Amino acid sequence: MTTPSLPALVIGIDGGATHTAALLADAATGTVLGRGESGPSNIQAVGVEAALKELDVAVAAAFAAAARPRANVAAACLGLAGVDLAEGLDIIGGWAQRVGLADHVSVANDATLLFAAGTPEGWGLAVIAGTGSIAFTLDRDGNDGRAGGWGYLLGDEGSAWLVGLNGLRAACRAADRAGPPTRLVDDFLKRLGTTDPRDFIPATYRGVWDRSAIAGLAPLVLEAAEAGDDVAHKLVVREVTELARTAATAVDAAKLPKLGLPVAVAGGLIAGSPFYRGLFVEALRGHGIHPGAVTVVDDPAVGAVVLARKAAASR
Numbered sequence: 001m002t003t004p005s006l007p008a009l010v011i012g013i014d015g016g017a018t019h020t021a022a023l024l025a026d027a028a029t030g031t032v033l034g035r036g037e038s039g040p041s042n043i044q045a046v047g048v049e050a051a052l053k054e055l056d057v058a059v060a061a062a063f064a065a066a067a068r069p070r071a072n073v074a075a076a077c078l079g080l081a082g083v084d085l086a087e088g089l090d091i092i093g094g095w096a097q098r099v100g101l102a103d104h105v106s107v108a109n110d111a112t113l114l115f116a117a118g119t120p121e122g123w124g125l126a127v128i129a130g131t132g133s134i135a136f137t138l139d140r141d142g143n144d145g146r147a148g149g150w151g152y153l154l155g156d157e158g159s160a161w162l163v164g165l166n167g168l169r170a171a172c173r174a175a176d177r178a179g180p181p182t183r184l185v186d187d188f189l190k191r192l193g194t195t196d197p198r199d200f201i202p203a204t205y206r207g208v209w210d211r212s213a214i215a216g217l218a219p220l221v222l223e224a225a226e227a228g229d230d231v232a233h234k235l236v237v238r239e240v241t242e243l244a245r246t247a248a249t250a251v252d253a254a255k256l257p258k259l260g261l262p263v264a265v266a267g268g269l270i271a272g273s274p275f276y277r278g279l280f281v282e283a284l285r286g287h288g289i290h291p292g293a294v295t296v297v298d299d300p301a302v303g304a305v306v307l308a309r310k311a312a313a314s315r
Helices: 048-065 086-098 111-118 160-175 184-192 197-205 211-215 218-226 230-254 268-272 274-285 301-313
Strands: 009-015 020-026 032-038 073-080 102-108 124-129 133-138 144-148 259-266 290-296
Touching: 009 048, 009 301, 020 048, 020 301, 032 048, 048 086, 073 086, 073 111, 073 301, 086 102, 102 111, 102 301, 111 124, 111 133, 111 259, 111 290, 111 301, 124 230, 124 268, 124 274, 133 230, 144 230, 160 184, 160 197, 160 211, 160 218, 160 230, 160 268, 184 197, 184 218, 218 230, 218 268, 218 274, 230 274, 259 268, 259 274, 268 274, 274 290
Parallel strands: 009 073, 073 102, 124 259, 259 290
Antiparallel strands: 009 020, 020 032, 124 133, 133 144
């Protein structure tokens, strides 16, 4: 009696500045067998050692969720923020080899996953607006481009980080009566669990509100803006305008068609808020870009599985 052979497996990983997701899937069918989650794996944001640890945790969790022992798989695709430079690719590739991740390993930036999962033909515009922000392009010939992605100190226009930070700044000015009144003061006080705006100072500078937590204030800003708070609305429009400008710059540089352009979006801010997404599409039209399908990619790791399966099939 012969023992049935186990199906070939693949791993798809999506990692960014907030969290990491790993999917263990059947190479033939794409069926997800296990999902693992962990913390941030952007090497530029958290450092190499911390990022590699989170990748390892996510992979181990995916195998555990599938009730399978960890083993080398047929192919793995890692779509990670912060690995555009050759050094980053070498670091991640070296880790994958050391831990015996897969027979074939591909490492790319996180936009690659969006094109695989969120555009009909694998080309177009991909915009990420989560903790950070960036715009990517890919034309029909496989030529890629980008704009933005400079990080929270140099850029990240339209990101949850800047929406949250600028909302917090506006609340501080309102508390001093140096700026117009806004409900953000009360909203942020409630989030912090205090009644004194001066408590924003230790919360921010002593780490209770770190960068991730400040980015987490963005949904409160969007809620206030959608409810008609003038201060919140103006700052959201300002950030959306800059994000659209970044995206339009990438589209122009790539000479992509502006009519019917496929657009994929991901990241908690733009994917999670129809209000924000609508403002963004409207701002794109101001640059002459009239999108065709606008696809929200809720789980970019699915795109990593698609690419890993293609790699496994080609071997």
